[in-house]
Amino acid sequence: MYKSVMSLYAWGALLISVGSIAAMLITPPQSLRTDRDGVAHFTPKVEHPETGDAVSVNTLIRHYRGD
Numbered sequence: 001m002y003k004s005v006m007s008l009y010a011w012g013a014l015l016i017s018v019g020s021i022a023a024m025l026i027t028p029p030q031s032l033r034t035d036r037d038g039v040a041h042f043t044p045k046v047e048h049p050e051t052g053d054a055v056s057v058n059t060l061i062r063h064y065r066g067d
Contacts, residue, residue, distance in 0.1 A: 037061050 024032075034040050037058060045054040 035058065039057050039061065043057050045056055046060065047053070048055045048060075
């Protein structure tokens with residue numbers, strides 16, 4: 001009896017784990033998504049090194065990349 005309960009528990013845990021990983025790969029949550037430059041969407045603005053103004057990270061990436 002004890003082995004059957006533990007076996008059921010182990011298979012259930014395996015099913016939940018595999019299902020959770022599959023769900024993350026198929027439809028990742030918004031917080032895990034990034035733009036084409038690899039910057040997460042929730043990244044706060046940063047201080048511009050010359051002017052001290054608040055600038056988005058994407059603007060700094062485009063500037064230093066030369067776009």
